[in-house]
Amino acid sequence: MTSSFEFPTYPARVSDAERDEVLAALRDGVAQGRLSHDTFVRRMELALVARRPHELARLTADLPTAEGGRMANALTGAIGAVSAFTVRMRRAWEAERLPKLLLPLPGPSPSSPTGFGQGMPQPLRIGRDPANGLRLSHETVSRSHAELVLQGGIWVLRDLGSTNGTSVNGRRVVGATVVREGDHIAFGSMRFRLAAQ
Secondary structure (H helix, E strand, C coil): CCCCCCCCCCCCCCCHHHHHHHHHHHHHHHHCCCCCHHHHHHHHHHHHHCCCHHHHHHHCCCCCCHHHHHHHHHHHHHHHHHHHHHHHHHHHHHHHHCCEEECCCCCECCCCCCCCCECCCCCEEEECCCCCCEECCCCCCCCCCEEEEEECCEEEEEECCCCCCEEECCEECCCEEEECCCCEEEECCEEEEEECC
């Protein structure tokens, strides 16, 4: 015989930790492109008002489990690492194949009466004009393209308003920039690697 004071029992209510876990899974679903923004917003609203665990379970039933998400993240990370490695290898291989542009040695000092002694080298003009110290006869190089000068022990590369630009390590030079041995320099589409003598 049953007592008149017995009530049906229901499953336990949803804990904050369970709710947070579902919200995190929904955020991951949006980040991975598995849920649209509208679907995410609707499911988030349902997660916040859910009272029973089965209500929460329905919201993430079509998303990968945490273990599956970890596996997917690990796989994505591995693919990213391999891709980055191949890019680094290609750049290193191309860098070794670039022709060297030797930095000029300091020449005779104009202030020395004998003309001997170490002084500042004259600026090295680069371009298509035959009067330049470094003549590059290529259609992407301007007549007076750039200038390389030693200032206070530091090499400075200055673009002289060239049409196709000067770049150092893939970045276009606006005005002047400091350069060092090993830098990759391009005058138009002609590329070099700076080297000391």
